[in-house]
Amino acid sequence: MLNENTDNRRWGDVRLLLNRLLSEKGKILTLYHSEPGNATQFNCRQIDLADVPALRSVIKCFQPDVILHAAAISSVADCEQAGREKVMNVNVSVSRTIAELCNEQDIKMFYYSTDLVYGGEQGSFISEAGKINPKSLYAESKYLGEIAVRESTDNCTILRTALMIGTTNIGKVNHFGEVLKNLVSGKAVKLFTDQFRTPLSLEEAAELTWELISTKESTGVINFGGCDRVSRFEIGELVCEIGGFNKSLLRGVTMDEFDVTYKVPDVSMNISKLLSIGCTPKTIQTQIRCELQRFSSLKGHRGKKK
Template structure:
């Protein structure tokens, strides 16, 4: 099996390539310097040269607030780019893994979102990721769409690294306490994606580390695990205005993942603790 991973310089793509190599699976990690996913000809030329059996598509426009100012660029990357890759997969009979987001939902539901619940994105980023999902579904039959949330990994910037920096620079932090979801260690998610491509259990899944918290609770645990003492003030979304609207509830049900026989990811507390230990060794 040969696997092409897009977005290798991002958090998830980096860990996916590392996991594939650990499993001795032939792989190639690519980024925007290798080919521009928004250019159909360039994309197909690169893919047809490598001829992968699977493409794990981790490349995306993920600057949620900036996307409100750059909707056209965000759409070109998340929708047009995804469509180009899906069409290339169809032509060479390759399978595809598409990474999506909790932001396809509006956050108004009580309880957990199931994979088949009605979507209703409330920001540009979420809408383009959902439209990317639809492009994959319309073109392919052999695909995995994996929605995740609150990602943190070794390669790149993320909430954990930001909180560690701010906690050292400030006497106290004001963090939103009424948005709930699940953090996801990209190293753990990478392992699951590699498990998936060794099966034919195609479809849409939700995958995050286990357990639920608010952003403020997440920040408190980050600070505690790092051995810091900076207090966290829980504030409301209404008191922390951002360009892009964010869902209050991002709880994602893992029922379909479990029914398919995939092993759930460990509790986010354990994942965070392991991640901070890794950062300390960096």
């Protein structure tokens, strides 16, 4: 298996767990651009994915059965800062190239997309056939990446990934990590009450990815999320309940109050297809409990009852 990932936050975090899990299942090669994460603990190589001859050489030499393509400029803010040309090159053109190479060498490809392609205004529990309405440059580029991949190879699975919850002790601290850091320090945390997702923990995303790799039924577009529809504020409440943090530190806010440029009210996903393949995510309570235990082991922090 070849796990490639440039410097991005969402799937950069999951990559750390994928490297560990997949290395226990078989032979892996993990690629990185400039931030290795934990890649150096495994079989790895630094590469610019835009260098097609180098990429073709790596794939030909390693001869993977599966490629996990998680490389992207993967946040709304980072995409706006990078500009359209760079974003389209990294998120679309590179994805097309990898898909073409997979097609040439008969390799199964997994492409990580985003729930944000749905736009958030068509109700709850959206199916894979739901209306596509990307609002941000990031969401648009990920959907165009989906199209590029599907045009280039039939042997692919598109995973429209939900909000990721969890944190690591390597690299930049993500939003969930910042929330935990503030709760541990007794600082107030502002969370949206009017944005709904079907989140997955980092660990659960890695486990489900392995389950999908293990089955030949995982093809086409799959909503890759959890079973539970929750707001960010409700996630915060569960973190406090399970971790023993002070709930009074939570401040519920609306997207209007924060003047969010790209408002995405509800991109909760229907995961019937994922379930039909035999992949059943744990409850959000269990996922959060596991992530808090992992956080405690990484950081040595524990919540205190208030």
